[in-house]
Amino acid sequence: xxxxxxxxxxxxxxxxxxxxxxxxxxxxxxxxxxxxxxxxxxxxxxxxxxxxxxxxxxxxxxxxxxxxxxxxxxxxxxxxxxxxxxxxxxxxxxxxxxxxxxxxxxxxxxxxxxxxxxxxxxxxxxxxxxxxxxxxxxxxxxxxxxxxxxxxxxxxxxxxxxxxxxxxxxxxxxxxxxxxxxxxxxxxxxxxxxxxxxxxxxxxxxxxxxxxxxxxxxxxxxxxxxxxxxxxxxxxxxxxxxxxxxxxxxxxxxxxxxxxxxxxxxxxxxxxxxxxxxxxxxxxxxxxxxxxxxxxxxxxxxxxxxxxxxxxxxxxxxxxxxxxxxxxxxxxxxxxxxxxxxxxxxxxxxxxxxxxxxxxxxxxxxxxxxxxxxxxxxxxxxxxxxxxxxxxxxxxxxxxxxxxxxxxxxxxxxxxxxxxxxxxxxxxxxxxxxxxxxxxxxxxxxxxxxxxxxxxxxxxxxxxxxxxxxxxxxxxxxxxxxxx
Amino acid sequence: xxxxxxxxxxxxxxxxxxxxxxxxxxxxxxxxxxxxxxxxxxxxxxxxxxxxxxxxxxxxxxxxxxxxxxxxxxxxxxxxxxxxxxxxxxxxxxxxxxxxxxxxxxxxxxxxxxxxxxxxxxxxxxxxxxxxxxxxxxxxxxxxxxxxxxxxxxxxxxxxxxxxxxxxxxxxxxxxxxxxxxxxxxxxxxxxxxxxxxxxxxxxxxxxxxxxxxxxxxxxxxxx
Numbered sequence: 001x002x003x004x005x006x007x008x009x010x011x012x013x014x015x016x017x018x019x020x021x022x023x024x025x026x027x028x029x030x031x032x033x034x035x036x037x038x039x040x041x042x043x044x045x046x047x048x049x050x051x052x053x054x055x056x057x058x059x060x061x062x063x064x065x066x067x068x069x070x071x072x073x074x075x076x077x078x079x080x081x082x083x084x085x086x087x088x089x090x091x092x093x094x095x096x097x098x099x100x101x102x103x104x105x106x107x108x109x110x111x112x113x114x115x116x117x118x119x120x121x122x123x124x125x126x127x128x129x130x131x132x133x134x135x136x137x138x139x140x141x142x143x144x145x146x147x148x149x150x151x152x153x154x155x156x157x158x159x160x161x162x163x164x165x166x167x168x169x170x171x172x173x174x175x176x177x178x179x180x181x182x183x184x185x186x187x188x189x190x191x192x193x194x195x196x197x198x199x200x201x202x203x204x205x206x207x208x209x210x211x212x213x214x215x216x217x218x219x220x221x222x223x224x225x226x227x228x229x230x231x232x233x234x235x236x237x238x239x240x241x242x243x244x245x246x247x248x249x250x251x252x253x254x255x256x257x258x259x260x261x262x263x264x265x266x267x268x269x270x271x272x273x274x275x276x277x278x279x280x281x282x283x284x285x286x287x288x289x290x291x292x293x294x295x296x297x298x299x300x301x302x303x304x305x306x307x308x309x310x311x312x313x314x315x316x317x318x319x320x321x322x323x324x325x326x327x328x329x330x331x332x333x334x335x336x337x338x339x340x341x342x343x344x345x346x347x348x349x350x351x352x353x354x355x356x357x358x359x360x361x362x363x364x365x366x367x368x369x370x371x372x373x374x375x376x377x378x379x380x381x382x383x384x385x386x387x388x389x390x391x392x393x394x395x396x397x398x399x400x401x402x403x404x405x406x407x408x409x410x411x412x413x414x415x416x417x418x419x420x421x422x423x424x425x426x427x428x429x430x431x432x433x434x435x436x437x438x439x440x441x442x443x444x445x446x447x448x449x450x451x452x453x454x455x456x457x458x459x460x461x462x463x464x465x466x467x468x469x470x471x472x473x474x475x476x477x478x479x480x481x482x483x484x
Numbered sequence: 485x486x487x488x489x490x491x492x493x494x495x496x497x498x499x500x501x502x503x504x505x506x507x508x509x510x511x512x513x514x515x516x517x518x519x520x521x522x523x524x525x526x527x528x529x530x531x532x533x534x535x536x537x538x539x540x541x542x543x544x545x546x547x548x549x550x551x552x553x554x555x556x557x558x559x560x561x562x563x564x565x566x567x568x569x570x571x572x573x574x575x576x577x578x579x580x581x582x583x584x585x586x587x588x589x590x591x592x593x594x595x596x597x598x599x600x601x602x603x604x605x606x607x608x609x610x611x612x613x614x615x616x617x618x619x620x621x622x623x624x625x626x627x628x629x630x631x632x633x634x635x636x637x638x639x640x641x642x643x644x645x646x647x648x649x650x651x652x653x654x655x656x657x658x659x660x661x662x663x664x665x666x667x668x669x670x671x672x673x674x675x676x677x678x679x680x681x682x683x684x685x686x687x688x689x690x691x692x693x694x695x696x697x698x699x700x701x702x703x704x705x706x707x708x
Contacts, residue, residue: 209659300587307584309669343638344664347677375668382671 012205017198021117024194025187032183042152043175047167048113051153054084055165062157065429070163071097084167085120085150091160100164109163112153118150118166208237216244232479259319266308276303297434313446320372320453332373334364334408334477338401341377345385352389353397356381364408366477368458376462379447379472382410387416388470406479407460415470424463425471451475485600488527490520490546491535491562500533500699501697504590506566517541524550529557530600533592536563536574546578550576550642558599560592571667578669583682589700610649615707617686619647639682646695646705655702676706 013179044183054077062070067088074086087098093108100120152166211229218341219226227248228241342358349356368371379398391414398413419425429452448464451473455462460477487509491497497513502512512527514520522530524546532550536543547559563570571582580602581595592702595696612619616629625669626633636645641661646654656675660666683695696704 304586305588312669340664343664344670344674345680347681348672348674350675371667374666378670386672435535 014198014202017194017202021194024190027185028187028190032179036381039179042178047169048153049083051151053168055153055155056093058086058165059155059157062161062163067096067159067161068160070164070304071159074098084165084284085118085152086185087162087164089162089164091162093162096161096187098164100166107165108154111156113151113153115149115169118152118168120150120168129224137215171300179396195383207236212237214240219248224248225257229365249269257321259312261314264382265314269307272303273311275305276300279303310446313450317446317450317453320450320457324471329367329369332366332368332370334366334401334410335360335362335369335374337373338399338410340376341374341381344378344397348382349385349397352385352386354388355394356385356399357396358399358401360399360401361403364403364477366408366458368477372454372457376451376475377410377412379451380475383447384412384414384471384473385418388414389416391416391470410475411472412475413467413470415467418469419464420466425466428464429462448473485509485531486528487533487596488514488520488524488529489533490514490517490524490538490543491533492516492538492593493535500592504593506546507593515539515541517546521546524557525555528578529698531596532557532559534559534579536559536561536565536570537596538559545690547578558596558602560599562587562597584639590653590686591655591657594658594701598654598658601670606648608701612644612650614647614650614705615692615694617647617691619643621659626686628690633685635685637679639685642682643686644680646703650705650707653701653704654696657694659704 042472058070058073061073070088072446074097075090077084078086085100085102088096089108090096100118148170152164152168155163155165157163208231215226215228220383227245230238230241232238276292279296279299283293294323338358338360342356379395384397388397393415396415400411402409429448450460455475460475463474463476465474489497489500489511491500491513492515494515497515501511501513517615517684518540520534520538521541534543534547538546543561550557556683558580560581560583561574562583562585563574564585567600574601580694583592583595588601608624610620610622612621616666617626619626620627621644626635626643628641642659645659656673660670686695687693692708694707695704696706698704
């Protein structure tokens with residue numbers, strides 16, 4: 001099996017994996033975006049709160065100790081690690097103190113919150129803290145000049161002094177970029193995982209389907225004995241294959257049946273046709289008398305009648321086996337049907353010196369076709385009378401109808417020679433099978449196969465058993481199912 | 485008897501026409517459904533023989549159309565379809581009898597004669613008489629020359645059918661269909677055995693035979 005990409009892309013497995021992947025990715029992105037936005041807002045709020053607190057702190061210091069205290073406090077605070085932005089300016093905007101180096105113009109024009117890039121000095125967070133720090137020990141770690149923004153609060157103090165307290169927004173920015181990175185990594189992992197799963201699952205499914213396709217191609221090629229592979233996993237592929245295999249078996253059976261019929265037709269219709277032709281030909285040769293012509297013609301007619309009979313029986317069997325139309329299905333009283341057939345054959349049996357008895361239990365009713373049941377039963381009874389007539393002891397045929405476990409069972413038992421071999425007993429219900437011993441008896445060899453087809457049509461079965469001595473034919477009609 | 489054969493197979497139609505003529509009937513032929521309908525509707529025929537599959541108008545439609553015009557001429561349907569269902573649909577369409585191809589001409593002849601002479605009077609008569617044989621349909625009894633004949637129910641029905649059609653040939657198939665209500669072909673000639681048993685009952689001890697075997701066709705019940 002070639003593992004080709006275009007074919008792989010066309011598989012349902014791939015399409016489904018791709019769809020799931022896209023959906024999950026979209027959900028993940030949405031979730032992360034939402035979380036980022038929420039945390040950024042939270043951080044912002046916190047920053048604002050901190051700034052406000054700081055500013056009001058400084059404002060109080062100014063009103064308590066005036067400018068010198070404020071300047072001192074700002075100077076000390078701005079030297080702390082991770083410090084905020086501090087600035088004190090006079091009314092003209094000249095910077096008096098603080099860690100902000102330069103300002104964009106117009107910062108002090110508006111009171112309140114402002115957000116813009118600032119340039120300021122900042123001291124390392126991890127640097128050793130020394131009591132009573134001096135100017136000289138201060139190391140400038142972060143000179144913010146790459147334009148990250150800071151959030152600042154501009155406050156006007158009494159005396160036209162301006163106080164600015166702010167905080168670098170670099171931290172939330174870093175937070176955001178960390179989340180972004182996490183998102184990219186997780187999405188990447190997800191895509192990779194999805195591809196991996198699709199590769200294995202999809203390839204496995206594709207492999208199974210390809211093997212089924214290959215098997216079905218072989219079968220279509222004419223190998224009707226071939227079957228689809230079943231892995232034994234019991235999954236949906238197996239179930240599908242098993243069902244298709246049952247279907248294939250049924251098709252095979254029907255095909256065999258068809259072949260058998262055509263073989264049989266070839267043999268059992270061609271033979272009498274040849275006889276017919278020979279007879280007509282023989283009548284034409286020489287100079288026969290009128291009476292001889294007549295005799296030949298009569299023989300021809302009776303031969304063709306037999307042919308028609310055989311032909312009708314074949315047609316009927318195949319129609320029954322193909323599933324007869326249900327239009328002629330009605331309630332049939334089996335007791336009545338059996339009694340009628342027994343009565344029909346009574347004089348025949350008497351003439352043949354066979355004692356025909358029937359024991360009928362009433363109350364057996366089935367859904368079916370009265371004529372078909374009668375025809376099947378009369379074929380069986382006809383056989384029984386024919387064969388028991390050759391019996392050494394007093395020949396007899398017993399017909400019985402009984403209800404057994406919800407099934408209606410008709411038994412026809414004779415005391416004729418019977419059929420010793422079980423395989424032969426099984427074989428007599430096949431079309432045209434006439435056992436060697438019975439070749440001398442008239443008949444088409446279709447009687448029992450017709451009976452079998454009739455039983456199959458009624459959802460029942462026909463069994464040919466040994467009655468020791470003699471033959472026992474059992475017609476079983478399964479319990480009254482109204483659905484039939 | 486004036487008979488119309490509606491059959492599209494010319495050879496089969498000509499054969500029927502010739503054979504019916506030899507049997508003493510006057511047969512006409514129509515080659516398709518429409519012509520057949522026009523002829524059957526206009527002419528005063530005793531029996532129609534209609535093939536099921538016809539050009540222009542299907543045989544069953546033709547019969548239904550005739551019946552719709554209150555034409556009650558007896559119809560014998562001829563068909564290659566012989567399944568139980570086909571026969572039922574044929575009779576339901578208004579046909580009076582159904583014969584499957586291929587058929588024996590004697591069978592066809594016997595059936596059309598029975599069809600043409602089927603009379604409503606015979607259906608309601610309570611006592612049938614043929615010679616000195618008498619059958620009472622109400623009391624279910626039969627007598628010959630005043631002497632009671634004991635019959636089984638089926639034998640009674642057999643005799644009843646034969647007497648209703650006395651003087652006409654009835655075939656084995658007709659007996660099987662009308663007395664036993666079976667339309668299949670039993671392998672052994674069961675009917676012959678039943679008839680000979682009945683013959684024994686109605687003829688034993690009497691000089692004149694009543695139940696005659698018509699060679700190649702069937703039986704006929706007639707006096708003398």
